[in-house]
Amino acid sequence: MTGSAGHVHMTLRLPDRTGAARMALAFGSALRGAGFDLTLVHGSVPADGRSILPDFAAIGAATVLESRLDRPWGPLLVPDLAARVRRDAGRVVIGVNQRDRMxxxxxxxxxxxxxxxxxxxxxxxxxxxxxAALKRRSYWSVVAARTSLAVCTSTVVRDEMTAAGVPADRAVVLPNGIAVPPPVQLAGPERARLRAEMGARDGDLLLVNVGRLDLQKGQDLLLEALARPPHPPPVHVALVGTTDSAGAARRTAEFAASLHRTVRDRGLDGAVSFLGWREDVGRLLAAADAYVHAARWEGPALPLAVMEAMAAGCPAVFPDCSGRPPWFEPGRHGLMARSGDPASLRRRIDELVAMSGPQRSALGGEGARLIREHYTLEECGRAFVALIRDVVDRAGS
Known part of the structure; x- marks a missing residue:
């Protein structure tokens, strides 16, 4: 594909396969489909080898390693990036990860x-x-003065940007979208095998949680919810995810160790399993009874992991840390808990336990319909391309 609409440069400090990188790929794919050339300037590939770079290559994007993005305070990084943009006759630079935006x-x-x-x-x-204070001041001083457009995943994020000094007319809300996969059909023996692999016993309500093991994602709050007296219901939670393999590796490793200690000390060994990184999350969701998210903070009101669970027809519990999602009706499309509140999370889980199988299926079906109608990747990509075209046109006028 030859890009005739102009050349776009995108920075991605961490080219892994987590949510930020996958949305960057989705936006990059939409830009390529609209006729833009695309160069992805990225940091080092994670040590575990999980990389989004082959996917960028598959859409015809050039990928360029810039290891200085791993520690983006070197004096030559910005001049060299600028020289690359000028050499390629670039029209716009898009920053994705927090550490590569400056x-x-x-x-x-x-x-x-x-x-x-x-x-x-x-x-x-x-x-x-x-x-941390120095990082904050430096970051916001640059962001407030130099941002041509901030594409935010929720009103909470947009309000944070404008409160920090980004002009209101330069901050827009664009909720994430996903490519809705075909439904996964599991035969009875395969479903039973996967449930046993995730640690569930006969009669357990099996919940899946997907996300890196990190304070942000709140797996400790989920464990606290499970451990609350009088006694936990017949619930088993399968935690899918690993620690950060890049800059926050030490912090997330310590957090993961604390989760294992909590499971041991609170007697949750039979109620929680750690699955690590999995490439078959769709099959795990098909074998589970519901999905639970416990993050302390997020950008989108519907995080990607929650959307993917809902799209799979898996009834979802998630926190209100970024407000109520557009078009979402609590109790119809899913269940919402108060952010940072294990007691609220426990009440939502108890609601799932009290439901019959058909009631949970109906809840999951309504959630899937919501995603199909309002949160498709195609619609999100088209909107993003329109925003970039407008920015480029205004700069050239």
């Missing part, structure tokens, strides 16, 4: 082209308090 914006400014941010999450700045 260099993306500064390089765009130096190259004289718009800088666009894909803001998929609420912001957190890690490190000792003085270091």
């Amino acid at each position: 260099p993306a914006l500064l390089a765009a400014s130096r190259a004289g082209v718009p800088g666009v941010l894909v803001v998929g999450n609420q912001h957190h700045f890690w490190g000792p308090r003085p270091v």
